[in-house]
Amino acid sequence: MKIEAGKKYRTREGMVAVVTCINAPGEWPIVGYIMDRGEAYCAAIWREDGRREPSTEMPHDLISEHREKKVGWVNIYATSHPQLLGSKEDADDMAEMGRIACIRIEYEDGEGL
Numbered sequence: 001m002k003i004e005a006g007k008k009y010r011t012r013e014g015m016v017a018v019v020t021c022i023n024a025p026g027e028w029p030i031v032g033y034i035m036d037r038g039e040a041y042c043a044a045i046w047r048e049d050g051r052r053e054p055s056t057e058m059p060h061d062l063i064s065e066h067r068e069k070k071v072g073w074v075n076i077y078a079t080s081h082p083q084l085l086g087s088k089e090d091a092d093d094m095a096e097m098g099r100i101a102c103i104r105i106e107y108e109d110g111e112g113l
Contacts, residue, residue, distance in 0.1 A: 001064065003030055003050055008066035013059035016066050017044060034060060067108040076101040 003009070009017045011034065018040075021031040028045035035041055046052060050062030073091035075083040077098050084105075085091040091102050 009062040010064045010066045012061045
């Protein structure tokens with residue numbers, strides 16, 4: 001995984017980490033902070049590979065790029081294709097005859113492909 005400044009990553013324990021620097025001097029060139037419930041929780045440093053320690057898995061290791069969850073509303077029809085819209089109001093406004101359901105979904109881009 002290529003780690004870049006300004007991006008968010010998922011930690012081994014499932015928290016979100018924000019990387020602010022990737023070229024600090026020394027053994028831990030990656031600098032950032034861990035988020036908890038949307039707020040900065042603690043400062044953190046990582047090795048070039050996103051790990052805290054070279055041979056031990058740690059809870060704050062960076063394991064994947066974080067992708068924000070999106071929310072959408074899907075109009076479902078018995079005889080035509082579904083519609084994905086950004087809000088319940090938009091889904092109601094764009095509803096066509098024969099809508100049988102309007103379902104709220106949470107997803108990440110690329111999920112399930």
